[in-house]
Amino acid sequence: MPSPLLVLAIASLVNSSAALDNTFTPNCTLPLRGTIFVSGPTTRGTLTILWQCVSIILLCTWNIQHLNIPASRPETRSRMKRLWWAILDSRTKAKWMVLTILAPEYLLGKALGERMAAVHGYMHRQRGSDTVTEWDSTHAYYANMGGFILDFTKIIAESRSNNQTSPSMPDDPQSATMEVLRRPSETSIEMEALHISAIQRPLLSDDDDSSSNWAAAASEPLQGLNLEVSAFELEIDLFLSEHMDIGASQKTNLLALKQKAWALTTEQLGYALASRLISEMPKVSTKSLNKLGTADNLVKVITVIKVSWLIIQLIARRVAHLPSTQLEIATLAFSVMSIITYILYWGSPQGVQTVCIIEAARLPEQHDFGYLAEYGPTYTWTLGRNRGMLDGEYGFVPIPNDASFWSSETKFWIRRLVGWDLNLVQGAVYGGIAFGGLHCLAWDFEFPTPQDALTWKVCAILTISLPFPFAQFLLLWKRISEGCNRHLYRPYYPDDSREGLRRTIGIILIWVFIVPYILARLFILVEIFRTLFYQPPEVFINTWSGKFPGWG
Numbered sequence: 001m002p003s004p005l006l007v008l009a010i011a012s013l014v015n016s017s018a019a020l021d022n023t024f025t026p027n028c029t030l031p032l033r034g035t036i037f038v039s040g041p042t043t044r045g046t047l048t049i050l051w052q053c054v055s056i057i058l059l060c061t062w063n064i065q066h067l068n069i070p071a072s073r074p075e076t077r078s079r080m081k082r083l084w085w086a087i088l089d090s091r092t093k094a095k096w097m098v099l100t101i102l103a104p105e106y107l108l109g110k111a112l113g114e115r116m117a118a119v120h121g122y123m124h125r126q127r128g129s130d131t132v133t134e135w136d137s138t139h140a141y142y143a144n145m146g147g148f149i150l151d152f153t154k155i156i157a158e159s160r161s162n163n164q165t166s167p168s169m170p171d172d173p174q175s176a177t178m179e180v181l182r183r184p185s186e187t188s189i190e191m192e193a194l195h196i197s198a199i200q201r202p203l204l205s206d207d208d209d210s211s212s213n214w215a216a217a218a219s220e221p222l223q224g225l226n227l228e229v230s231a232f233e234l235e236i237d238l239f240l241s242e243h244m245d246i247g248a249s250q251k252t253n254l255l256a257l258k259q260k261a262w263a264l265t266t267e268q269l270g271y272a273l274a275s276r277l278i279s280e281m282p283k284v285s286t287k288s289l290n291k292l293g294t295a296d297n298l299v300k301v302i303t304v305i306k307v308s309w310l311i312i313q314l315i316a317r318r319v320a321h322l323p324s325t326q327l328e329i330a331t332l333a334f335s336v337m338s339i340i341t342y343i344l345y346w347g348s349p350q351g352v353q354t355v356c357i358i359e360a361a362r363l364p365e366q367h368d369f370g371y372l373a374e375y376g377p378t379y380t381w382t383l384g385r386n387r388g389m390l391d392g393e394y395g396f397v398p399i400p401n402d403a404s405f406w407s408s409e410t411k412f413w414i415r416r417l418v419g420w421d422l423n424l425v426q427g428a429v430y431g432g433i434a435f436g437g438l439h440c441l442a443w444d445f446e447f448p449t450p451q452d453a454l455t456w457k458v459c460a461i462l463t464i465s466l467p468f469p470f471a472q473f474l475l476l477w478k479r480i481s482e483g484c485n486r487h488l489y490r491p492y493y494p495d496d497s498r499e500g501l502r503r504t505i506g507i508i509l510i511w512v513f514i515v516p517y518i519l520a521r522l523f524i525l526v527e528i529f530r531t532l533f534y535q536p537p538e539v540f541i542n543t544w545s546g547k548f549p550g551w552g
Contacts, residue, residue, distance in 0.1 A: 053327045056334070065100070068398060105337070114141070118138075119140075138286045138348070231258065236254050239370065259397060267375040268375050289349055307335040326528045436462075439456075463520050
């Protein structure tokens with residue numbers, strides 16, 4: 001039996017095809033010879049409205065992405081391979097663009113969480129630093145996107161060399177190694193003069209002899225860097241065997257620490273400094289970090305112009321008592337969400353492909369893994385991540401794009417309880433309410449049938465009213481799930497009573513909140529295009545804006 005959604009889609013296509021039979025082509029007279037200026041037409045077409053709105057939605061959802069630094073590709077001279085890798089790398093941004101179209105409130109919540117984490121990280125570093133290291137929210141953003149890489153390649157090579165040359169072992173060989181290795185790092189020099197700052201090239205060498213390559217790497221930007229994977233696999237496995245009740249996000253963070261190089265967040269860097277894993281925070285200027293971004297400013301300017309033009313047109317039509325289309329209202333909602341999201345991302349580098357390598361001052365101990373896993377990010381989706389290692393071909397595990405970071409001591413404990421960042425949830429809830437509320441601007445618009453108008457109103461109300469109670473049940477479900485997961489490995493909890501409560505709340509979440517919300521959003525998404533074929537004639541009357549060049 002076909003699903004109602006499939007029937008709705010087929011019916012929409014059939015009705016749209018029938019509507020195309022009733023087309024209208026404006027017939028304007030040509031100007032007389034010698035005319036020096038011809039104003040714009042007094043009407044606008046269906047495709048004009050469609051292209052103007054779709055282009056704005058695509059530009060907003062594509063240009064607003066602030067993704068983390070991805071893993072670098074190995075060096076190659078093959079143009080076809082580089083082209084193919086570029087296509088593969090673009091899939092991540094395309095995936096997040098589609099997610100933004102389907103759920104723009106999630107990206108707004110993510111931006112709010114990253115903003116609060118960057119501000120907290122900046123203020124925390126300023127209070128806890130006794131040096132004159134320049135550190136602001138841009139540094140915190142850069143760290144949380146995986147820009148600062150703690151590398152153990154050199155210290156491991158030196159440790160192995162010392163073990164091979166020493167005929168006898170001291171009483172405490174690890175502490176003896178620490179004393180030798182605790183020396184000032186080279187990060188006090190400006191980033192442009194550092195070999196570690198380089199940047200924008202693969203982090204992997206084809207040669208496996210990392211110790212012999214390091215001397216060349218010190219004088220040439222990371223050319224000799226060869227990061228072996230699973231450097232601390234035994235230590236991590238031992239830690240996991242002794243702490244089997246840790247959360248899923250913490251386990252994911254531990255798996256990333258198996259490598260010889262770690263992408264550390266702001267809070268993890270703070271712990272690394274306090275525990276002397278690094279000698280000092282990297283001294284990199286804000287100007288240098290901003291130069292690393294590869295965002296296209298021209299595309300941003302075009303997006304701003306198109307969004308501004310849409311708002312001007314909607315205001316002009318409202319003043320002239322001319323109706324607008326549901327698609328234009330939906331485009332306005334996407335534009336507002338994108339503007340708020342971009343404001344929250346203000347100061348964050350965009351499109352960064354560059355990392356800064358920091359040499360480790362000592363080898364990690366077992367307790368370091370626990371603290372770094374706890375101070376690390378949490379993730380929106382953890383199912384399946386713990387079943388296998390992430391690809392370690394490039395030496396370090398990049399910070400995933402769905403990572404969220406702690407932004408205060410209080411919210412850190414809340415995050416420990418529920419496994420998610422509270423700022424992300426709050427931003428997504430408020431964003432969903434605002435996004436649904438903007439669709440209410442089409443409350444009195446003309447629809448193909450009265451049933452369409454009623455369904456639009458119901459769906460708009462659902463998108464406004466469901467996010468807040470959904471968030472409450474979701475946090476409760478996450479809290480119970482974290483507790484249940486922590487008891488799965490304990491033999492004396494064979495029948496945890498909370499498992500039944502978790503399933504009950506999960507069923508409520510799915511059938512009371514998630515399914516109605518998704519159906520409401522899908523109906524609105526289909527209806528904004530379907531209603532474009534059933535507009536009153538006044539919709540196609542152009543305002544004074546038609547006399548100016550179109551930005552679509």
